[in-house]
Amino acid sequence: MSPYDPGPDVVEVIRAPEPGGAGGAYRAFGETLRGLKTTFAKLREKPSTIQYPEEKVPVYPRFRGRHRLHRFEDTGLEKCVGCSLCAAACPADCIRVVAAENTPDNRVSAGERYAAVYEINLARCIFCGYCEVACPFDAITMGHDYEMSDYNRSDLIFTKEMLLAEPLDRTPLRAEGE
């Protein structure tokens, strides 16, 4: 008895005829017909192509696209207070914040200070979402835009105004279970 004996659990594998000979020819012919049938059946199905620029795949709400900065809806003041926590949390080091003091004449944010400069270099950003997590005021969130290609690297540095603006055409959303 051989050291490896599978016992009665052995299953006979049904083998196709060997290539060559009558069986092989029959099999090749039959398989050809089966293939023709398959492709013909596909002819009647709708193509699964998504016509991209006109037709977009909806993203999930949790999708991490391009960042957005937010304002308070009632007062219109910026939520960002220029604390630079997002810049500290950023593993790719792509956020640059320069803070400035709010004055009674020039009140930009709700807090003491505001971000005079807020730049995200999207060429470096890895879309990890740590900035969103680090922000104590929910001033920065990950949006849903993913169409960010551009002709120049310098055009990929998004300024505060660009991040505050509403995106031009919004990406379609889908529900979580969809």
Added chain:
Amino acid sequence: MNDLLAMLADVTYYESWWVQILKALIIFAVALQILPAVIIMERKLMGRMQMRYGPNRVGPFGALQPLAEIVKFAVKQDSRPRTAIETLYILAPAVSIITAISAFAIVPFGDTVDIFGGQVGLYGIDVSIGVLYVFAFGAIAFYGLMLGGWASGSKYSFLGAMRSAAQLISYEVSQGLALVGVLMTAGTLSLTEIVDHQVGMWFIVPQFVGFIVFLVAGFAETNRAPFDLPEADAELVQGYMTEYGGTKMVAFLFAEYLNMLTVSLLAVTFFLGGWHLPFGIDPPTWVDPIVVLGKLYFFVFFFIWVRATLPRLRYDQLMSLGWKVLLPLATVNALATAIIVVVVDNNS
């Protein structure tokens, strides 16, 4: 002079020279106008079979795509390798496309009709050696590939050309032998007479084996998938036409599609009853070309269908299929037909 004409062509009626020129022009125009339709049909059908749309940007449903591509190819820079032999390099695509169109001349699109104050046959010319004419031009067409590969001055093109040559030669034998059965049954080489022999029953029924062999060999002859080893776009970068670009490459591609049309038309003529409809339906003569074109499109569809289905054969599989399967089949078919023809002749 009349004897000479009778020897060249069995015409029992007179066609004036301008009718013949007109016919030649019409055949040329029709052949070249079918091509874009076939190309767009192939790409759309292949797309749908692979569950995508195919071209759909240029014109309605992408129908003008071939036109846009012709423009693209025509304005390309005309370059050639420094090692190329210039005259032959230019001649090769011309040979390919001329032979491809020439075969169209004898394919009958219909019976004779009474127009222009006389009888006019709906074909270029009814040569009494029709089949030989087709195979002669098929043999010359292969010089197009050989010259193209050799004159490019590139070893890869040359290897591709050698591969094509081997394939074309092996399959031309089977293709010719597959037709022998038809020729013996019909007892003539003229294509119109062969069509007229199929009034009662199309030759696809008694010559089914011949039909299959002819079709498979036709796939190989026209370098279509699954026998597109001479090109093998994905693996061997187009073989003999690697070094070609722009309009010269288009000429090669056009020749390939024209060959596909020719083989389809020959299959229609030899096996599917040409312009005849089954079940004794006898439409007026002007319907004949439409019937032929309809049957042609059926074959074109089949060519495309097979291309979307079957993977490319390996080189040794190609050779063993040609020599070990198709050639014996065709030979046995020809022998069996010969015996049956003799027996039937003796009994009647």
